Amino acid sequence: MSPQESDCQRRHAMNSPATKAPTVVLVHGYLDDGAIWNSVRTVLDEQSVPSIAFELAGMGERASDQGPFTLTRWTDDLESVVRTTQGPVVLVGHSMGSQIAELVAARCADQVRSLVLVNPIPLAGTHLPPEQIAPFQAPDLTLDAQRAFRSSLATAFPAEESDRLAQVALRVAASTIADTATAWNNGHPDGQQPSRYPGGVTVLRGESDPFVTEEIVSSYVTPRFPGAAAQTIAGAGHWAHAENPAAVAAVIGSVVDAAASDSTDGRPADAWTSAFEERTEESFGNALAPNVRMEASALAKPLERKEQVEALMAMASSTYESLEFVRKVQDGPRTYLEWEATAFGGFEMKGITILTRDDEGLISEIAIHHRPLGAVVQFAAKAGAPLTEAGLISADYFTHPEGE
Template sequence: MTQPRSGFRVTCTPASRAGAATVLMIHGFLDDASVWDDVVDAMSGEVGAVRYDLPGFGSRSGSIAAVGGPTLPALAAEAADVLAEIDGPVILVGQSFGAQVAELLAAQQPDRVRGLVLLTPVPLSGTRLPDEVVAPFAALGGDRVTQRRLRAEMSPDLTEEQLDRLTAVGAVVSAGATAHYVSLWNTGVPETSATSAFRGPALIIAGSADGFVTEQLVDAISARFCYPEVKVIDRGGHWLHVEYPGLVAAMILDFTDAVIGATS
């Protein structure tokens, strides 16, 4: 079910029973809301699921110029508008760059967000990589060949079909959007404190084969939370939710059970 909100589409999959929690999902760089589809299917209606395209991606690939390039606080404010339309308890899930947006929103809405799941996360403080390292990422807009190669390198267990699907999703992203978002996730929020402003439970899911979100980076991110839990998927890469949707769904459901109560 897709509903228009705030001028863009939000896809809502209801839970199979009244009163169940809802998972609000925020996708990462080069992606759109469709990358969550297999995870949503694997959750089998035990929780509700809400997802949408960030500006510059998917159905909103042409919107980034109109808004002048969104900031992290602006993206968190947009996510807050989506959150406001959800009834009942919410678990917030952010992947890669989406984890930065998710943490900002969770800190601002602690009464609504009961738990935070960070999937192969970029730290809120940014990656702070040198220009020569991030320049190839910034130049990915419209480059299907390089995008496909990058995804294969960062998620070696992706099938050919999954690579084709992700490449098609990323192909619509403009060079302006990739340059803007790379600057955004690399810079992050400069004044980020050593302790996260979100004081609730947090689950961090990483892949052992992800060369971008390394074990050291995961350790640094988890140390910022009061109640962190870290799960590592063996052989998993950066796009765990596409490579291993069943495992990711099970981890989200187990976390939701622990935080809110039984989902079935």
């Protein structure tokens, strides 16, 4: 687990009851500012939905901030906002802001309940050739030119808002503009693979957007999010949130309602089974509470340090040649998972895993029972030995004294 991920989860665990309604965090795009979300926020406020408009460094009220101006820097900044937001979050990003929102959602998956991408630039970037990206790297900042720029990509961009943003753009340093355009054009390496964010995703696109086209969304955005919902915003181009704020706010409100009503009961099992698919310490760590305690038939005594549980589960999951969760029973905070597996050259085994969640929906207690006895012996020997040799878990956890 990276330091950013663990810190984010620790802060979330300390600050946010699972029953708290999500806060909407809104991320603007290229040459815009946080105030572009004002019309959407007005509607959300009428629905008693709390919201925060995040301002990107180098733009808007932060035009005087120093660089670097990269997706990584903005992601670090936004993560800090999410960390200090009490309770769960719904992240909403527009255009370039969608790239940043997705990266933060992946880092703080346990706090970010859902992700809404508005006219999203693919995380992998657009990779426009030099002659096409040049006008974005060094745009004409005169009022008429900025009006023309927005009207060329929009259907109903409010005139007053267009003039206001033209003044906002004038305050942005030329080098910042160039770096910003280069950042979204080049994208992020994570965009070349399925998204690391496992939660719900809604993709909104203005029906007349000539820049983020339907083909771009269907080819490069939604396929990276299994089960993503895609909607079209009528009467809008690239700035759907400014052109039809009521429609965009309605979708965000629905996402918030769904996130607020989503019970935490099923989350531990989903996170646990997903972790077995990824087989990494990070994936198990995302599911575990900081004070997790683990018992298992292959252990002589409980593990009570999170990093040890992560290491053991990553090692154990990698030993399975096949694993199927065949039955699940939910009883309040406890989830009972029955499974069947093969390991160690086709050795067949069965077992039951009991997961107990805390108030955050994170796994605080684990009990794993294998059968037959040979499975217990082999796991203690073959999964325990590498961890002991690496100094991660001492040998006495895998050695059962006589008479016990």
